[in-house]
Amino acid sequence: MYPSQTRFAGDLFAEFDGLQRHLEQLLGLRGMPSSIRAAGRGAFPAINMGSTEEAVEIYAFAPGIDPAKVEVSVDKGLLTISGERAVDTPEEGEKVSVYAQERFTGSFKRVVSLPEDVDTLKVDASYRNGVLKIVIPKREASRPRRIEVRE
Amino acid sequence: METKQRTEPRATQQQAAPLVPPVDIIETADGITVRADLPGVSKENLSIDVDGDTLTLEATVNLGEAANVQPLYAEVRVAQFRRSFVLGSDLDTDKVNAGIRNGVLTIQLPKREQARPRKISVRAE
Numbered sequence: 001m002y003p004s005q006t007r008f009a010g011d012l013f014a015e016f017d018g019l020q021r022h023l024e025q026l027l028g029l030r031g032m033p034s035s036i037r038a039a040g041r042g043a044f045p046a047i048n049m050g051s052t053e054e055a056v057e058i059y060a061f062a063p064g065i066d067p068a069k070v071e072v073s074v075d076k077g078l079l080t081i082s083g084e085r086a087v088d089t090p091e092e093g094e095k096v097s098v099y100a101q102e103r104f105t106g107s108f109k110r111v112v113s114l115p116e117d118v119d120t121l122k123v124d125a126s127y128r129n130g131v132l133k134i135v136i137p138k139r140e141a142s143r144p145r146r147i148e149v150r151e
Numbered sequence: 152m153e154t155k156q157r158t159e160p161r162a163t164q165q166q167a168a169p170l171v172p173p174v175d176i177i178e179t180a181d182g183i184t185v186r187a188d189l190p191g192v193s194k195e196n197l198s199i200d201v202d203g204d205t206l207t208l209e210a211t212v213n214l215g216e217a218a219n220v221q222p223l224y225a226e227v228r229v230a231q232f233r234r235s236f237v238l239g240s241d242l243d244t245d246k247v248n249a250g251i252r253n254g255v256l257t258i259q260l261p262k263r264e265q266a267r268p269r270k271i272s273v274r275a276e
Contacts, residue, residue: 043226045190046190046226046227047224047226048222048224048225048226048227049222049223049224049225050216050220050221050222050223051220051221051222051223052217052219052220052221053219056223057216057217057220059191059214059216059227061190061191061226061227061254062190062254063188063189063190063253063254063255064188064252064253064254064255065253088175088186089175089177089186090177090179095179095180096177096178096179097177097178098175098176098177098178099176099177099178100174100175100176101175102173102174102175103173103174103175103186103187103188104173104188112224115223127253128215129190129191129192129193129213129253129254130188130189130190130191130192130253130254130255131190131191131214131254133214
């Protein structure tokens with residue numbers, strides 16, 4: 001095989017990624033403000049948060065982790081996700097060559113602030129296809145309601 | 152009479168560039184293993200193609216989220232992954248093996264028999 005070629009491809013992609021990041025920074029991330037707790041792009045795991053009428057859904061993109069070893073906690077309106085991703089790359093040796101090692105390994109911790117209207121006593125977390133999904137229902141009082149008008 | 156403007160906002164119609172998944176590439180005596188992080192991708196939303204000597208992996212993220220979800224904050228804004236590699240002729244493209252588990256794709260690219268390392272004995276003259 002041609003290790004120099006594999007390396008070249010990887011570096012080129014990394015460079016494009018860096019360029020894209022730089023551009024996004026210049027352009028203010030397409031208008032969306034970033035969270036103070038998001039340590040730039042490339043933090044592991046990446047987090048998306050969405051809201052429905054009933055609940056707040058948080059998606060942590062954490063492929064290849066053991067869900068039993070992930071810790072999810074909520075304290076004072078902050079959601080913390082921490083854990084560790086084991087190294088699954090063999091050591092480089094006489095018969096093993098490693099051409100690219102871009103995937104995250106080691107321990108991670110991400111903190112996101114939650115909207116104020118959630119009920120943190122009812123947090124549900126599930127792991128599927130490498131995505132940790134956390135659903136926190138909204139408090140009854142903050143859900144949209146229809147108010148009947150009396151005669 | 153004014154002519155109606157036909158300039159469509161093309162930039163907004165264009166799809167955002169797909170994400171480049173991070174990979175590990177390891178070579179052993181038997182072949183090359185590629186591992187790629189594809190969170191939110193299941194077997195059904197993944198395609199691996201070998202065209203000539205180019206291997207391309209394409210995938211779509213499916214989170215199964217509720218239809219009425221409003222984004223509050225997003226670090227992942229593109230739902231597509233794509234990455235290509237140029238393979239050497241020493242790899243047997245007919246025997247490529249791939250599997251995805253917990254959002255990690257593993258592709259095994261075995262070497263052709265004749266490309267595997269052999270010890271060449273030196274004859275004494």
